[in-house]
Amino acid sequence: MTRPAIAVTGLGLVTAAGIGVTANREVIWSGTPTARRDPKLAGLPVDISCTVPGFDPARHVGRRSELSHDRFVQLALTAAAEAITDAGLDPSTWDGARVGVVIGCGLGGVSTWERQHHQLLGSGPETVSALLIPMLVPNMVAGHLAIRFGATGPNFVTATACASGATAIGSAMSLLRDDLCDIVLTGGAEAGVSPLIVTGFARMGALSGRLDDPAAASRPFDVDRDGFVVGEGSGILVLEREADARARGATVRARVAGYGSSADAHHMTAPDPTGAGATRALSAALADAGLGTADVDHVNAHGTSTPLNDVTEARMLRRMLGDRPSVTSVKGVVGHSLGAAGAIEAAVTALTVQQASVPPTANLDSLDPEIELDVVAKTARAQPVGVAVSNSFGFGGQNAVLVFTA
Structure with a gap:
């Protein structure tokens, strides 16, 4: 069905x-x-x-x-x-x-x-x-x-x-x-x-x-x-x-097309350095949406500004998606709102899809050389976004990924 x-x-x-x-x-x-x-x-x-x-x-x-x-x-x-x-x-x-x-x-x-x-x-x-x-x-x-x-x-x-x-x-x-x-x-x-x-x-x-x-x-x-x-x-x-x-004649801002979740089962607070759990969540979300890794145009990253999390997430994204999708993190602007972060970032991702515009990552003056991604910085980028991913990770090894489409 x-x-x-x-x-x-x-x-x-x-x-x-x-x-x-x-x-x-x-x-x-x-x-x-x-x-x-x-x-x-x-x-x-x-x-x-x-x-x-x-x-x-x-x-x-x-x-x-x-x-x-x-x-x-x-x-x-x-x-x-x-x-x-x-x-x-x-x-x-x-x-x-x-x-x-x-x-x-x-x-x-x-x-x-x-x-x-x-x-x-x-x-x-x-x-x-x-x-x-x-x-x-x-x-x-x-x-x-x-x-x-x-x-x-x-x-x-x-x-x-x-x-x-x-x-x-x-x-x-x-x-x-x-x-x-x-x-x-x-x-x-x-x-x-x-x-x-x-x-x-x-x-x-x-x-x-x-x-x-x-x-x-x-x-x-x-x-x-x-x-x-x-x-x-x-x-x-x-x-x-x-x-x-x-x-009923409503305006559709975007579609939520897929969701995937997983557990690292690794550590109370640190992410699994292999990114295996996050990989499973992203793979599940794309499968749920009926899409593949090559379809992703944009990633709203968890991007907390912590040394370990950012590198772990970036390596996972590079391995899964390459460097083609644009990447941003809104936490440079609004900080980390903990349990609300995934929802705030989901709303921003829906706006990104609707507006065909990616917001910049604030305070990104020098990209960490270990992060081999196309991270949007300084100014917003006009970009058609047909498929966007929003990553959210939490203590206890909780991973949740949403896929939005135009």
């Missing part, structure tokens, strides 16, 4: 590049880095981050939002509202039982956890919020989207570390292919810029130490990269079967 084509009909983005797709397109395609000193992290060994500018929960979500939502939920609600509007959908008229929600999140409400723990230690248990648990558990991001938009179909959160958002989108595809839903709100959300989380990454040696020049700290594939910059954000995609989208 022929499987239905899955269309991206709506996009919503909230990142360090701005609130909304328009703001993100402008900053990401200009290659303007967003990392800066963060007052919330003052006094820590690493005090730089990529946070959403000008985000006001009362204005963007609702006046009582701060009483009931952790920041990761607030970001997702904002991105989802934009995505639904972009898709031309009205939640008041849809059949909620046929609308699913699948969101990726790696951490959950860490800010709530930290804040309420301080309350417990400093002022006693009677001052801890009664909403502590529903504000911090990761599944509440999907729950709140369902509540806000009346989506009563399948509802769950995927947690595959920094691959979470991509895993969610792959899972959403299956719901549509299997006719369990007609519409799925999918993507990722994370708000992990907290003192404890940043300290944890710093203790691992995963973060850039370029504190004297924060804007230049995140530099994927550059020979002088020394770690990533923690970011936050949300990327939400509205997915539908293409035939349904066409029937």
Whole structure:
């Protein structure tokens, strides 16, 4: 049986590049880095981050939002509202039982956890919020989207570390292919810029130490990269079967054609240096799309700006795809938003396909000689993109790859 084509009909983005797709397109395609000193992290060994500018929960979500939502939920609600509007959908008229929600999140409400723990230690248990648990558990991001938009179909959160958002989108595809839903709100959300989380990454040696020049700290594939910059954000995609989208006159931004996943089974935090797991995920995604390696025009790389990850990913891509596809990493602009990264990058990949334009990798001044790829740097590149791959990899050896087509 022929499987239905899955269309991206709506996009919503909230990142360090701005609130909304328009703001993100402008900053990401200009290659303007967003990392800066963060007052919330003052006094820590690493005090730089990529946070959403000008985000006001009362204005963007609702006046009582701060009483009931952790920041990761607030970001997702904002991105989802934009995505639904972009898709031309009205939640008041849809059949909620046929609308699913699948969101990726790696951490959950860490800010709530930290804040309420301080309350417990400093002022006693009677001052801890009664909403502590529903504000911090990761599944509440999907729950709140369902509540806000009346989506009563399948509802769950995927947690595959920094691959979470991509895993969610792959899972959403299956719901549509299997006719369990007609519409799925999918993507990722994370708000992990907290003192404890940043300290944890710093203790691992995963973060850039370029504190004297924060804007230049995140530099994927550059020979002088020394770690990533923690970011936050949300990327939400509205997915539908293409035939349904066409029937209602919706604009199709791109198609999600394939998904593949695998496990390295190698190490808690380091990628398998052979790239075997990532290779399996890419091969599976292309097979799922009915495509071959020679069909790939562009890769939105995981590209974290860490010494080990970038070389491992680059070697895998060179071995699998050669140097023909253009390659970029948006983490030079928006940092690494952890569980939301795969979803944000999926949205950017859909825009790349739609616009026939590849955004540059920020801060790439000197390509690491071990990275033998056509990495787009300095300025955006006009390029027809018929087939694009978006890579996402995470701690625990999690690998997830999505294929987008025009």
